[in-house]
Amino acid sequence: MTSTTTPARRVPASAPVAAPTPAAPEARDWWRRAVVYQVYPRSFADADGDGLGDLRGITSRVGHLASLGVDAVWLSPFYPSALADGGYDVDDHRAVDPRLGTLEDFDEMVRALHAAGIRVVVDVVPNHTSDRHAWFREALASPPGSRARGRYVFRDGRGPGGHEPPSSWRSIFGGSAWQRVTEPDGTPGQWFLHIFAPEQPDLDWSDEEVREDMLETLRFWADRGVDGFRVDVAHGLVKDVDGHLDVHVEILDTGREGGNHPLWDRDEVQDVYAQWRRDVLDAYDPPRSAVAEASVHPHRRARYADPLGLGQAFNFDLFACAWDAGEMRTAIAGGLAQMAAGSSATWTLSNHDSVRHTTRFGVPRRSGVGSQEAAKAWVTTDGRDPVDLDLGLRRARAALLLELALPGAVYLYQGEELGLHEVADIPWDAVEDPIAVRSGGGEKGRDGCRVALPWTPDGTTFGFGPEGGALPGMRQPAWFGPVSVAAQDGVAGSTLELYRSALRVRRVLTTVDDGLEWVDDAxxxxxxxxxxxxxxxxNLSGAAVPLPVGELLLASDTDLDPAAVAQGRGVLAPDCSAWVR
Incomplete structure (x- = not known):
């Protein structure tokens, strides 16, 4: 993962790094109750007019993030990439994609965000590199058994001449998880493992050079002022390949309780993160935070949130919930369990890999089909199936207040503050997600939540880029204009103003006491x-319910009368939330 542009500065773990005096407790634990806003850089804002979002575009919109009231920004990958998987195919883990800017642009963005009181979290992608990475090019030019190939998972094929893959494993994106290479002499050769796309060869984390190089990557960005890291596929680094080549492996079976899957959530991966914590994250003052993207059994999630490891882990349980009180309460209970391990709970309803929850909550529930799966099916039919988008938005506004009322950290996804729905009718010939190609059209993929944001109600790109500049690769729909930032700014009752109000009120109400008491009254x-x-x-009941007497702090229903609540006549409509004191 070595940079080909700027070398990383090695920082001795024992040396003071970021501050001459110990940081205050609130600076050390900011992540426990933070509201973190995910920016997908290529679709957030385009400063240079090439149709692709960039770092200077993010800097130009710091005012929006500050007015929203978020505590931190999490940036999805901005590294050099061929975009075979939306930037998660990384050519160089310690550089900026020239189409998105320079390291100087990155430094300026960090300064601007810090000046606004917003911390910076960056995505790190340790499971794999891209097939254009210098290490992988060296591996292709080297013979089997070489040092260069040892950084990746190369194996000989089966059958006569090794023409069959080393195992029957399938990739997450469809097709074989193995790709054969052509050896330097031009003959068909070994196969390499790619759990995702073929352009994303898996690294071998038993290799000491791989481990040491990622430590350098973490130091490189921490030295540039990064406050924390989101760890992609945190459960997938350590693998037992050779012991299971003859075994059929269900690639999506990530939820085992025993940690015995050959590819996912092996116990040994925690040794990797213990080293990160010891040698890098805690070598800074305040310590750098980390949050794991780990799709594992709920009973094992706390391992990734261990204070001696990454310290925090995403809880994706709400992703699978339909608009059902029982399902949501069960998901919340699972998230709260993380606090027992010394971490904090985490809550999120959408991200760059999921159908936007604004749409998800409007797709009719189908027997035996989860909320996310039903929404994916709706997207794959180009949105032609029945769906109630108004109902979805109403429920999404209510879900926001529920989410923000819970103890712990909240992760928002760009555009949800505008109430954006999934863009389902992207032409199939414009779809970029490898899922669409490798599934043979069985899934349309994740592009619909990654369309360029609308900032103004008009213009060729709705303010995403300068007028007269290039259009984004995936065109924005006409309905983006009326829900743009400018169209909602200052408009009472708009979704944008609800988000601003909710984050402002939450900041006042939040204390270090993470207690929560359920009231079972309806x-x-x-x-x-x-x-x-x-x-x-x-209220997920389908019928209006009375509210307790008190001061109405906030409601997702703009028609709710504060005076009525104060006098004991308050009634909460279905699919709405209210905060009362």
């Missing part, structure tokens, strides 16, 4: 009490 209602006596009530 079926289909999620009613919880937080320290200080304020309450969050979310």
């Amino acid at each position: 079926p289909g209602v999620l009613h919880l009490v937080r320290p200080g006596g304020w309450r969050s009530i979310t």
Whole structure:
């Protein structure tokens, strides 16, 4: 993963790094209760007019992020990439894609965000590189058994002449998980493992050079002012390949309880993160944070949130929930369990890999089909199946208040503050996601949540880029204009103003006490009490329910009368939430 542009500066683990005096407790633990906003750089804002979002575009929109009231920004990959998988095929882990800017642009962006009181979290992709990475090019030019190939998972094929893959394993994106290479002498040769796309060869984390180089990558970005890291595929680094080549492996079976899957969530991966914590993350003051993207059994999630390892892990349980009080309460209970391990709970409803929850909550529930799967099917039919988008938005607004009322950290995805729906009708010939190609059209993929954001109600790109510049690769739909940032700014009751108000009120209400008490007073209602006596009530019952007497702090329903709540006449409509004190 060595940079071909700027060498990393090695920082001795024992040396003071970022501050001459110890940081205050709130600076060390900022991530525990933070609201973190995910930026997908290539579709956030385009400063140079080439149709691709860039770092200077992010810097130009710091005012929006500050007015929203977020505590941190998490940047999806901005590294050099052929975009075979949306930037997660990384050519160089310690450089900026020239189409997105320079390291100087990155430094300026960090300064601007820090000046606004916003911390910076960057994606790191340790499971694999791209097939254009210098290490992989060296591996292709080297013979079997060479030092260069030892950094990756190369194996001989089966059958006569090694013409069959080393195992029957399938990749996440469809097709074989193995790709054969042509040897330097031009003959068919070994096969390499790619759990994702063929352009993403897996690294071999038993190799000491691989481990040491990632430590250098973490130091490189921490030295540039990065406050934390989001660890991609955190459960996939350590693998037992040779012991299972003759075994059929279900690639999506990531939820085993025993840690015995050959490719996912092996116990040994925690040794990797313990080293990260010891040698890098805690070598800075304040310590650098880390959050694991780990799709594992709920009972094993806390291992990734161990304070001696990464310290925090995403809880994706709400992704699978339909608009159902029982399902959501079960998911919340699972998330709260992380706090027992000394970490914090985490909550998120959407990200760059999922159908936007604004749409998901409007797709009719189907027997035996999960919420996310039903929404993916709706996208694959180009959005022609029945769906109630108005209902989805109403529920999404209610879900926001529920999410923000819970103890722990909240991760928002760009555009959800505008109430954006999934863009389902992207022409198939414009789809970029490898899932669409490798699934043979069985899934349309994730492009619909990655369309360029609308900033103004008009213009050829709705303010995403300068007028007269290139159009984004995936065209924005006409309905983006009326829900753009400028169209909602200052408009009472708009989704943007609801987000701003909710984050502002949450900041006032949040304390270091993460206590939560459930009140079971009506079926289909999620009613919880937080320290200080304020309450969050979310009505998923389908019928109006009375609210407790008190001060109405905030409601997703703009028609709810504060005076009526104060006088004991408040009624919460279906698919709405309210905060009452």
